[in-house]
Amino acid sequence: MNTTKPPYLGFGLGLRPQHYEEILSGSPAIDWFEVISENYMIPGGQPLRILDQIRERYPIVMHGVSLSIASTAPLDMDYLGALKTLAERVNPRWISDHLCWTGVHGVNLHDLHVVDRVSQVQDFLGRRLTLENVSSYVSFGQSEMTEWEFVTEVANRADCWLLFDVNNVYVSAFNHGFSTDEFLHGVPRDRVVQFHVAGHSHEESHIIDTHDHPVCDEVWDFYREAVTHFGPVSTMIERDDNIPPLAEVVAELDIARNIAREVQEGAQLTAAE
Numbered sequence: 169m170n171t172t173k174p175p176y177l178g179f180g181l182g183l184r185p186q187h188y189e190e191i192l193s194g195s196p197a198i199d200w201f202e203v204i205s206e207n208y209m210i211p212g213g214q215p216l217r218i219l220d221q222i223r224e225r226y227p228i229v230m231h232g233v234s235l236s237i238a239s240t241a242p243l244d245m246d247y248l249g250a251l252k253t254l255a256e257r258v259n260p261r262w263i264s265d266h267l268c269w270t271g272v273h274g275v276n277l278h279d280l281h282v283v284d285r286v287s288q289v290q291d292f293l294g295r296r297l298t299l300e301n302v303s304s305y306v307s308f309g310q311s312e313m314t315e316w317e318f319v320t321e322v323a324n325r326a327d328c329w330l331l332f333d334v335n336n337v338y339v340s341a342f343n344h345g346f347s348t349d350e351f352l353h354g355v356p357r358d359r360v361v362q363f364h365v366a367g368h369s370h371e372e373s374h375i376i377d378t379h380d381h382p383v384c385d386e387v388w389d390f391y392r393e394a395v396t397h398f399g400p401v402s403t404m405i406e407r408d409d410n411i412p413p414l415a416e417v418v419a420e421l422d423i424a425r426n427i428a429r430e431v432q433e434g435a436q437l438t439a440a441e
């Protein structure tokens with residue numbers, strides 16, 4: 169099993185079909201791309217041909233939405249087989265999916281079950297998996313641990329990497345009334361290999377993680393805190409709806425670059441004092 173920590177890739181974007189042409193015909197200032205695995209888990213066809221061209225020029229990471237790692241149903245071996253085939257073709261720097269937080273009672277049993285499933289997937293893929301914290305809207309009356317405790321427990325015991333979704337922490341903290349700082353300081357620092365940053369929809373009483381708006385100032389502020397705490401982590405803007413022209417998302421990515429640079433320069437100044 170490959171347990172080497174994935175490299176720092178800089179600032180990337182989610183690859184979206186609306187941008188294929190602009191990416192291939194120009195050379196936008198994007199360091200790497202994250203692809204939705206399921207969109208390319210088909211033999212042959214146009215999407216795979218385009219992905220082949222893009223991966224010749226940029227590092228790729230694979231992000232899945234269907235692993236259902238916390239489910240009680242058996243692992244879907246057909247899905248995992250197709251995922252592995254795609255990974256062999258694409259050579260992603262890492263493979264991620266979501267760690268669903270279902271803080272039902274009996275969470276200790278549940279978390280053992282998830283650890284076991286992550287281990288099985290990692291054995292099958294021959295590499296560590298990267299798990300992302302999700303956003304949630306309802307809380308569970310019987311939670312025996314916080315979400316960050318659950319994420320930490322699973323990551324340490326299954327020995328996997330973490331994708332820290334800055335926006336998801338912000339959204340869940342708002343919806344459930346916990347502090348973003350508690351989450352930030354509650355997960356193991358050396359396991360975090362990627363950040364997601366995204367926009368959301370703010371309703372009256374709650375926030376929905378819609379990925380259809382530019383990133384808001386509060387999430388950028390929290391991103392600054394995350395970079396300060398974790399150090400340089402490969403960062404990506406997630407935009408799934410209302411997809412603007414590439415230049416607009418690249419401009420958002422530059423905000424992330426500037427924040428990370430300011431944090432780094434600040435740290436160097438402090439070190440030099």
Ligand SMILES: [Fe+2]
Binds near residue numbers: 300333336364406
């Ligand atoms: Fe995300």
